Amino acid sequence: MRRHHRWDDDEDRPEPDLTDPxxxxxxxxxxxxxxxxxxxxxxxxxxxxxxxxLALLLLVR
Numbered sequence: 243m244r245r246h247h248r249w250d251d252d253e254d255r256p257e258p259d260l261t262d263p264x265x266x267x268x269x270x271x272x273x274x275x276x277x278x279x280x281x282x283x284x285x286x287x288x289x290x291x292x293x294x295x296l297a298l299l300l301l302v303r
Contacts, residue, residue: 258265
């Protein structure tokens with residue numbers, strides 16, 4: 243689960259127990275937050291493209 247990088251100094255820490263309900267809940271909450279952030283970014287991208295299209299449309303007229 244955890245990525246190992248050459249600058250990791252916590253290699254002696256055990257891997258998280260994914261069967262622990264608290265860990266599973268925290269991972270689910272984090273995944274939900276990531277999905278929400280992706281949706282916000284997608285919405286802002288769509289808004290930006292729409293504004294660009296509107297500006298180009300008004301510029302042509």
